[in-house]
Amino acid sequence: MGLLAEFEIDCEVLPFVAVLETVPDATIEVEMQLNHGDTPLFFAYVTADEQDAVERAFDAVSFVGEYTLIGEAGGTRRYQVVPRVSMEAHMGGVVDDLGGLRALAGAEAIIDHIEVTRTGWVQAGWFADHDALDEFRTFWQANGGFTLRRLTRSGEPEPPGDGLTDPQREALRTAYELGYFEVPRRASLERVADELDIGASAASERIRRAQTHLVETTVASTWPPLPE
Structure with missing residues (x-):
């Protein structure tokens, strides 16, 4: 039976981390497509009070080659990002075991x-077994840091948690x-944003997405569908 795991990786040279150094109020979630040879394709979902500042950061960081805005909803923009260099080339100055980094792409995990x-x-994702998860754990413990947040078996109830981002x-x-x-x-809203040290639109987007997630995973899942 597979495992569901969520964990933190401590490695400041990972892609897009440098963007948050320039635009600290931004929220960035990414998807990777690994079927593009040595250089994966990224989709970045970015919420920020000043989106132009995010694009200036894209222009400035060494990892981002080309990026295209392909969608926008509320305060979130979706970008397609083509890296300038491979992950190995980008991280080679910090990560010693580049072979191990490449091997993670072939691990039995999604x-x-x-x-x-x-x-x-x-x-966060699915792992075929403990050995697959240990590939990630062992590599990142040796090349940065690894902290397991949550672990359950597929099909079992998840431990207490709300599924929200920090x-x-x-x-x-x-x-x-x-x-x-x-x-x-x-x-x-402006008072809340000031307390969080972010812009009002970013605060509004975080609250809205959090509320939507809680509704979808609690009361909404118990309702019958609305009549058409």
Whole structure:
């Protein structure tokens, strides 16, 4: 039976981490397509108060070659990103075991979620067995840092957790503590954004996405479909 795991990777040279150094209020989630030879294709979902600042960061960082805006919804833009160099070439100055890095692409695992942080990535996905997960654990413990957040067997109930990202959870908690959800409201969106040290549109997007996720995974899943 397979495993479902979520873990933090501590490695500041991972793609897009440098973008957050320039635009710290941004939220970036990425998908990788590994069927493009040595250089994977990325799709980046970026939420930021100043999207132009994100594109300037794309222009400045060494990893990003070409990028194309392919969609926008609310405060989130979706970019297709073609790297300038391979992962190995980009990370070779920090990661010693480049063969091990290449081997992870062939591991019996499917990574279906990557969140970029200021110190690396948070990854979540499916692993065929403990050996497959240990490939990731062993490599990143030797080449940066690895912290397991959550582990369950496929088909078993997940341990307590809400499935929110850390920025989403922080935004909800801050908004709640300041009285943003009270009637009448005791705090404005701008007040919440100031407390989070991000822009108002970024704060609004985080709260909206967090609320949508909680509704979808709790009450919405128990409702019958609406009549057409």
